[in-house]
Amino acid sequence: MNNASYDEIFKRLVKSSYRRDIQEEIKKIKQAGNEYTDAYIRYASGAGDPNRVVFKVRDCPPDCGDDKRKNCEASCLFGAIVRDMEGNVVIHQNNCAGCGECVEACREYSLIDKKEFVPLIELLKDRTVPVFVIIAPAFTGQLGPRVTPGKMRAAFKKLGFYGMVEVALFADILSLKEALEFDRHVTGNEDFLLTSCCCPIWVSMVKRFYKDLIPHISPSVSPMVACGRGIKHLHPGSKVVFVGPCIAKKAEAKEPDVKDAVDAVLTFREVEQIFEVVGINPAELEEDDSEHSSRAGRIYARTGGVSRAVSDTLNRLRPGREIKIRAKQADGAQACKIMLKEALSGKPDANFLEGMGCPGGCVGGPRVIIDPKDGRDLADKYGQEALSLTPVDNKFVMELLKSLGIEDIHDFLDSAKAKMFIRSF
DSSP states (O other), X not given: OOHXXXXXXXXXXXXXXXXXXXXXXXXXXXXXXXXXXXXXXXXXXXXXXXXXXXXXXXXXXTTTTOTTSOOHHHHOTXXXXXXXXXXXXXXXXXXXXXXXXXXXXXXXXXXXXXXXXGGGHHHHHHOSSOEEEEEOGGGTTXXXXXXXXXXXXXXXXXXXXXXXXXXXXXXXXXXXXXHHHHHHHOOSTTOOEEOOSSOHHHHHHHHHHOGGGGGGBOOBOOHHHHHHHHHHHHSTTOXXXXXXXXXXXXXHTTSTTTTTSOSEEEEHHHHHHHHHHHTOOGGGSOOOOOOOOOHHHHGGGSTTHHHHHHHHHHHHHXXXXXXXXXXXXXXXXXXXXXXHHHHHTTOOSOSEEEEESSTTSGGGOTTOSSOHHHHHHHHHHHHHTSSOSSGGGOHHHHHHHHHTTOOOGGGGGGOGGGGGGBOOO
């Protein structure tokens, strides 16, 4: 059984759940399956350890890991994968960050990531609880050139979601917070700040291997977490589902200090499969417009976007500030390691460090559908179409902050209401 079969099982479970005959479908799948079928059904249906993302479902073939293949052991960024005496992969869960790099590297499909959509379907069908979908800034163009943000929103509502919120709106809020953090903490030429926005791989590297840099990392949650918490604050009792380009977000959503924010994570590829099996073609739907983010939040999708957003916001807040942001970006996991080592030496050649675990940023994530270059171009284009340049100019951000209990942006960092945007390292 291969990865296509795992995806096929997922699609069959989704379709049968909407028909309300999933148990009958599971029986059919098992009758035609093999020794791996039960495991595939378990993880495609969202079962298994609720705190884990990556699972091993079978032993490795004898020739697995030879020089002609991308090795899962070598791909692991955190040293969590080793091989036993028989050559089989063993995952040390204490080291596993759930980034999913091994899943991408495994060509034998012995390693898979859990899919989290099936348990939500009853809620979506019955509509007894409002379920919101929040979508990463890298979403533009993922389902084709004709699928506008308004059509995407309409498609999710047709699935049963109460509404769709672009995470870019809360990326705006984090741009504002990061700018204020920089203004407070970078007061001399030797000071520097590491952004904690966006990439869970970058943050995990700092927390696990470069702990001496923790005092320099901004205490901000990711836009995904900020968005989830914001929605739950405004709509008590609601559920939140994040849609994005990578497996690592599934792991981030389970971290103890932020697991209150998001109830499930889907990838762009999973969403494409879901729309396919339930017969929804987003390109054919009517527009359901409701875009409120500035350019700053929209360009978080690509490497350099966070730096540009925070720099533009700081210049807008403190136009006469003597020390400006001198940003440096790390593009890809290996580049992140190099930059963190340089920062650890105490002599970084920048005062604002942005790390993206995937080349190109989120538009280059392992579960994107379109070419990363096209994703970057579309993210920039969508940013240019925004009605405001920064969150300071965005009336929707100002209104949202007030609705969350933050009356003055200059008091943002010290407001008790801002704790939903803060995490501890």
